[in-house]
Amino acid sequence: MKNRVISLFEKKNKNILSVFYTAGFPTLNATQEIAQALQEGSVDMIELGIPFSDPVADGPTIQASNKIALDNGMTVALLLEQLKEIRKTVSVPILLMGYLNPVLQYGIERFVKDAAAAGADGFILPDLPLDEYLDSWQSLVEQHGLVTTFLISPTTSEERIRKVDGATKGFIYAVSSSSTTGTRSGFDEEQIAYFQRLKTLNLSNPYLIGFGVSNRETYQTVCEYAHGAIIGSAFIKLLQSSANHQQDIQTFISQLK
């Protein structure tokens, strides 16, 4: 079967909406119903977070969701089980996103193989060094028909962006500012200038902008410059306060688009 991320970008090249949430949050088995609701709300892609005890790149909102998910008993193995169930009804692309250590303990080869079997389309592992990926992950990942997404930030040099572009099959995750997740709202001139600069680079891969996308206004701004947007903390906040996920997720997404 063709990789769903690749297929998505072949069909659609603007206004792509990708939503991140932490597996096992707010309750252990909420993972599935949230994925289902996201598909029904016609999001284009799902980033399923693997919780970790020490998420250094995350702000308070996602940190808290990690802790709750772990307290609920979420593990890598359980997440992959849930993903299998999700795949019975959900066909949007799903990437697994998380810190390297839980993956390392599960075993790199085993993780890639089991993730592919469970129906994942790829990975976002922010603390996996690019060179290590090229040396010991890339062929394994590609052999299983998966893609890996790397992050770039406003302080990433053009040379490095080109290197990331060369290593990517799928899309690039452009972080809107030098920050942890969920710490900013709205974009300043410097960020807009960065978005403009990205556009002129003519990268071979599409890119989505994340960090600081929290509402209709920021979503639309980002979509002017990129192929789409990634929403994380704002969605986790919604889940925190929502009593009816199904309904509130529909409303949240319809208000964005």
Added chain:
Amino acid sequence: MKYQVNEKGFYGQFGGAYIPEMLYPNIEELRLQYLQIIHEPSFQTEFDQLLKDYVGRPTPLFFAKRLSEKYKAKIYLKREDLCHTGAHKINNTIGQILVAKKLGKQKIIAETGAGQHGVATATVCALMGMECIVYMGQLDIERQRPNVERMRILGAKVVPATSGNMTLKDATNEAMRHWINHPTDTHYIIGSVVGPHPYPDMVARFQSVISEEIKSQLIHELGNPFPDYVIACVGGGSNAAGAFYHFLNDEHVNLVAVEAAGKGVDSGESAATTALGKVGILHGSKSLLMQTPDGQVIEPYSISAGLDYPGIGPLHAHLFETGRVQFLSATDDEAMNAGIELSRMEGIIPAIESAHAVAALSQLSLIEDDVVVINLSGRGDKDLETYIRWGKY
């Protein structure tokens, strides 16, 4: 070169720079420049001068006569406890703040556990007139009040870390998050031989003055630079890295690292990483790490806030794996007893961290006239509360 970091930032399988992209430019800037900066003659001159006039180096190598009689060996204490601010930590903060200045940074952040590294950072920031923010676990703030106030008197802002167990690991997470959010004007002074490359190597180099001095002091004292044993405690491992550094290639010198066993290695309340840890990644490097089978970091425990860390520096993981360093552990009780013993026999109240190193004496099979150097990394003033609460003296 067997024990030196390689060009990719690894010691054997340990080390590297496992960092999110937002930190990449900072780490890369440091990696490309740190060796060049610290080899500049102007840097060396200023560093040496400050170590001498401000820190009070060289610290004495003291022959502990009564302790030697008891353990039937020649026991020397490397008196890092006599450094300005009360511990070896300042060797590194002096070095790093000079690097930060050369890099053109205006602000400094740091993490601290017991508060010794925080105080040493606040001190050099005051000295250099730089803004200083220190992250400290809320729990540590409560149990190390005097050090918190020392930092504030020195003009630093102390920010509580309220995530996790609210100790050193969490303070480090918060400092890294701050750095991600302030990448251009800020330098992060990491306090131990942990973190992404080049930190472990840079910090080890700044602390290596300890073993450099031990060697020349032993030549003066005994006519040769080689002791039979060098003993140091290990949390992250900066004082041990400094005490071992110039002996690493002298394979006939036994190097002994002492970890905190807490209430016992298998009690569930311990910080003995080499006994309990597996290969893992935390705070930007691959090392040995106390963790669950699912890769979640286990909260460590030790009576000593400075050893209360779930990992060790990648250099130490390599030294453990290659067998170059012998790793022992001391429980809370063993360390406290050793602290009291040193106080009673030599008139030196050690930091509880350093008391763990002293506790190794009774675990080694010393033979007559073995020359033993214990790195007495800090003084016990900050630990009075803990000594009083322990009470058995």
